[in-house]
Amino acid sequence: QKEVEQNSGPLSVPEGAIASLNCTYSDRGSQSFFWYRQYSGKSPELIMFIYSNGDKEDGRFTAQLNKASQYVSLLIRDSQPSDSATYLCAVNTEAGTALIFGKGTTLSVSS
Amino acid sequence: GAVVSQHPSRVICKSGTSVKIECRSLDFQATTMFWYRQFPKQSLMLMATSNEGSKATYEQGVEKDKFLINHASLTLSTLTVTSAHPEDSSFYICSAPTNMRDRGTEAFFGQGTRLTVV
Numbered sequence: 001q002k003e004v005e006q007n008s009g010p011l012s013v014p015e016g017a018i019a020s021l022n023c024t025y026s027d028r029g030s031q032s033f034f035w036y037r038q039y040s041g042k043s044p045e046l047i048m049f050i051y052s053n054g055d056k057e058d059g060r061f062t063a064q065l066n067k068a069s070q071y072v073s074l075l076i077r078d079s080q081p082s083d084s085a086t087y088l089c090a091v092n093t094e095a096g097t098a099l100i101f102g103k104g105t106t107l108s109v110s111s
Numbered sequence: 112g113a114v115v116s117q118h119p120s121r122v123i124c125k126s127g128t129s130v131k132i133e134c135r136s137l138d139f140q141a142t143t144m145f146w147y148r149q150f151p152k153q154s155l156m157l158m159a160t161s162n163e164g165s166k167a168t169y170e171q172g173v174e175k176d177k178f179l180i181n182h183a184s185l186t187l188s189t190l191t192v193t194s195a196h197p198e199d200s201s202f203y204i205c206s207a208p209t210n211m212r213d214r215g216t217e218a219f220f221g222q223g224t225r226l227t228v229v
Contacts, residue, residue: 045220095208096208099155100157101147101154
């Protein structure tokens with residue numbers, strides 16, 4: 001059974017702080033790793049994707065991947081109240097195949 | 112980016128009736144689409160893979176006679192929930208992967224359909 005695990009939270013951080021979201025996955029064959037943001041009642045929207053070990057930065061977001069540890073994380077710098085949402089980690093083993101999602105971590109950024 | 116349109120966004124139906132949900136890729140062709148279901152505070156769970164011109168592939172535990180999938184064209188997949196019951200109430204989301212230049216293959220999601228069976 002391929003699994004993606006996330007701490008459900010809630011993770012509460014003050015505005016301007018760094019939010020750190022973590023995810024582990026069970027399938028060593030996983031190739032692609034994604035972070036989605038989902039607001040209540042809405043469809044997920046892609047924040048970041050990462051394929052290679054190391055860090056990938058995009059604006060306030062940094063994704064980190066460690067395939068040896070089967071671990072992927074998302075850092076959000078200068079957190080804003082509008083970042084408050086559920087963050088879903090997803091992986092797949094081959095391009096174009098279905099994503100396997102974690103349950104998501106709820107982030108709350110207080111002003 | 113690519114657009115996937117899902118309709119309706121919200122539907123309430125009586126127990127025992129059927130509901131059809133449409134998923135369209137608006138600016139690209141999708142030979143494959145994925146249907147997910149999400150219960151409150153739960154993850155998106157893959158229900159089935161819809162393949163244009165052939166039968167859908169269902170995940171274990173998903174009844175293919177209850178959740179009918181038709182992928183009749185390269186831009187349209189439909190999910191019909193037959194003889195719906197209250198336990199089928201959920202958020203249904205479709206997704207279509209496409210190759211994005213410079214970004215590799217990316218999955219685009221429809222807006223989701225909130226189904227409530229009363």
